[in-house]
Amino acid sequence: MPTDKNIDLTISDGHASAPPKAAKKILDVAYDLFYRRGIRAIGVDEIVKRAGVTKPSLYRSFPSKDELAASYLRQYDLEYWERFDEAVAAHPGDPRAQIKAFLTRIGKRTQVADYRGCGMTNAAVEYPDHNHPARVVSEANKQELRRRLRGMAVAMGAQDPDTLGDGLLLLIEGAYISGQLFGLGGPAQAVARNADLLIEASLKK
Amino acid sequence: MPTDKNIDLTISDGHASAPPKAAKKILDVAYDLFYRRGIRAIGVDEIVKRAGVTKPSLYRSFPSKDELAASYLRQYDLEYWERFDEAVAAHPGDPRAQIKAFLTRIGKRTQVADYRGCGMTNAAVEYPDHNHPARVVSEANKQELRRRLRGMAVAMGAQDPDTLGDGLLLLIEGAYISGQLFGLGGPAQAVARNADLLIEASLKK
């Protein structure tokens, strides 16, 4: 796939009332459907129908359904780090508070009916093949998450920062999954509390 | 589904050299393929082909593919609690050691190439609909896991047993998912260590 038809997804083009591009409508609808119901569960016919476009339009903007799924995850990735950076920016120089803010937010998000967890995690479960375009995006996102958490564990002064960083990642992934498994009142609401306990137990005394 | 065609899956029938029943071959193959590659990813044609049987044979023993998936998970459930009970039996009266043994085993299992996590968790991700036969089995399994972990947290003398039990569940689910996301050297290898830290921090002092 040397072409990059699906790179340009600019929201606006300067002029005020430009009609929304087909590619954007398609990606928006695919985002919603892929996330809520799963990538394999959604056919391209349903996407184009809900987007009010036709199938050739989809395939003019995206080389394949798999690549559309990868585009969905790239968009997800962007918004993911936005949320992460918000929590970080809210507590400058205080990684422990940053983690707590991020996890509190996750814990809250999991406590809504029909919560569907992390789109990245779900995609990796749907596509075990490491070469699948969607999975490539997913794995990169998780590697980056691990990198950041370990870095914050260092900044917190953990005795064994890699272990603490990984422990936090396990709690986070557990919250994503438990959120969709248990629904309201599930274990995911305890993620921030447990993370703080784990951090406390992992600091140099 | 008032019929129960798929209930009887007895291994042996008393006589010595009875030929393996078609239903068992089908379930064995389905177990392997569903677990390794995902339920949605596997068609019934591939199952019957690999099992050396034909499609009508499958549908004589199982009312539908969805019910076959549920049967796969019921088998998974049996073996899951076998492993769990082994860890428990290895350390009578010592819930902390029981947890450690169980998690050490999970941590090890995650450190093999192409590890695919927990079949229950994966099925729930593949089928968001709470009424899907496979998901019903999956949710029941997770509820039971939560119940047991919370009970063990009580037995350990935790300050807040529900929080600790849920924290352990989050770590376990995180290990399942991270194991398949990161492969060798991933965060899942730190699950037992982090659980022990969390337990230590959660006990009444």
Added chain:
DNA sequence: TGACAATGTTACCGATCGGTACGTATACAT
């Protein structure tokens, strides 16, 4: 006005999906 790019329309492709109608073989009891 003319040219271009984007989108729409319709119809279609081969492959695979889950599932079944129906005839045939095999085993066992009488």
Added chain:
DNA sequence: ATGTATACGTACCGATCGGTAACATTGTCA
């Protein structure tokens, strides 16, 4: 040996899958 029930195979179903060919329509800018 024959009847009967159970297990199995051949062949097929309609629906949907992801993807495409060919052409008409539109809006924009020069």
